[in-house]
Amino acid sequence: MNDLAGKHIVLGLSGGIACYKSAELCRGLIRAGATVQVVMTEAACQFITPVTMQALSGRPVVVSQWDAREGNNMPHINFSREADAIVVAPASADFIAKLAQGRADELLSLMCLARPSGTVPLLLAPAMNREMWAHPATQRNLAQVQADGAQVLGVGVGDQACGETGDGRMLEPDELLDEIVARFQPKLLRGEHVLVTAGPTFEAIDPVRGLTNLSSGKMGFAIARAAREAGAQVTLVTGPVALPTPRGVQRVDVRSALQMQAAVQAAAPQASVFVAAAAVADWRPATSADQKIKKDGSGDVPALHFVENPDILAGVAASERARSGALYCVGFAAESHDLLAHAQAKRQRKGVPLLVGNIGPETFGRDDNTLLLVDERGSIELPRGPKLGLARQLVAEIARRLAR
Numbered sequence: 001m002n003d004l005a006g007k008h009i010v011l012g013l014s015g016g017i018a019c020y021k022s023a024e025l026c027r028g029l030i031r032a033g034a035t036v037q038v039v040m041t042e043a044a045c046q047f048i049t050p051v052t053m054q055a056l057s058g059r060p061v062v063v064s065q066w067d068a069r070e071g072n073n074m075p076h077i078n079f080s081r082e083a084d085a086i087v088v089a090p091a092s093a094d095f096i097a098k099l100a101q102g103r104a105d106e107l108l109s110l111m112c113l114a115r116p117s118g119t120v121p122l123l124l125a126p127a128m129n130r131e132m133w134a135h136p137a138t139q140r141n142l143a144q145v146q147a148d149g150a151q152v153l154g155v156g157v158g159d160q161a162c163g164e165t166g167d168g169r170m171l172e173p174d175e176l177l178d179e180i181v182a183r184f185q186p187k188l189l190r191g192e193h194v195l196v197t198a199g200p201t202f203e204a205i206d207p208v209r210g211l212t213n214l215s216s217g218k219m220g221f222a223i224a225r226a227a228r229e230a231g232a233q234v235t236l237v238t239g240p241v242a243l244p245t246p247r248g249v250q251r252v253d254v255r256s257a258l259q260m261q262a263a264v265q266a267a268a269p270q271a272s273v274f275v276a277a278a279a280v281a282d283w284r285p286a287t288s289a290d291q292k293i294k295k296d297g298s299g300d301v302p303a304l305h306f307v308e309n310p311d312i313l314a315g316v317a318a319s320e321r322a323r324s325g326a327l328y329c330v331g332f333a334a335e336s337h338d339l340l341a342h343a344q345a346k347r348q349r350k351g352v353p354l355l356v357g358n359i360g361p362e363t364f365g366r367d368d369n370t371l372l373l374v375d376e377r378g379s380i381e382l383p384r385g386p387k388l389g390l391a392r393q394l395v396a397e398i399a400r401r402l403a404r
């Protein structure tokens, strides 16, 4: 998606082995529609060449404040005023120390100091050895630069180039890209705690078999991501799906409807918005065998008996907090036909203020969808588009209704 269309990003590289990831980040930014001006420190040039970054960004890379190519010879002023954001990735321990002290002895730190701090966010992606990361001096400097207005994007955990394992790796390029995209989304749900269910549930017949459905979880995960981008705290309760957790989202993995209900009931008292996007199995086998059910050679098939699963959404919607308006509930309806009529009826039946209808076979497993929003005032359609785009529109619709 063209999430960064029209945005101009200054991508700063300070010295660290993670510079190799910055090449991929640069490509990602461009692919997302941004224009990118790369600024490198001398130390960064030891790890990756300006040639590589120029080729990827399509613009000459600037390393020195004495670079005379700028008409007024002031790249630190020009670049920091043209930018919608300055992203320093990697931000080395030394570079963060410089920022903390307000030093300006080379172009990148000079430009960060000269940036109009009220309008141009400064995002830092630290990268260093775990001991350097944990050192009190680094932690002190990180606290200082944040107090001074920089946003620290966090670090990854895992194997490091030095052979050690721990905190301090630079986030992966796609994680950084998601963080940068998130900064530009309006903070419509700041202060809210959004609870989302996603994916199918799996109802065991025996240890190797079960009953499930074709839900991929993509819509629920997109809603969790969009809510987090909008500034909410997000808890995502998901059935078995093969999707990465959106950044900054607290994920709770469950399998069956009963487990999903327990996880939702545990999280709902803290939530202010509940979006039930999961395709919960309506029935589960009355009993689940401890051992695999074997064919007995007779040709007879086992008789399966089902019981109905609890309605998780209806249960939450009937709670005191939901009825008093402290918890805003949004349901989904997966239908195969007569969407509007079924969605209206389901909204009443579930007792929710907003119900989102979609056609099951046209959404399950797909990256795009069409949504029909039904509330007490009527219905509106969000036309077919990528699920993340629809999720952002849905978040805006929810925010509008919370503000009423």
Ligand code: CTP
Residues within 6 Å of the ligand: 197, 257, 276, 277, 278, 279, 280, 281, 282, 309, 310, 311, 312, 313, 314, 330, 331, 332, 333, 334, 335, 346, 350
């Ligand atoms: N839902 C739920 N618990 C269930 C069944 C559904 O919380 N046991 C929620 C879904 O997450 C969705 C909404 O209820 O938000 C509607 O789900 P859907 O499967 O479309 O409707 P059902 O209530 O199962 O009705 P039917 O299958 O008869 O259409």
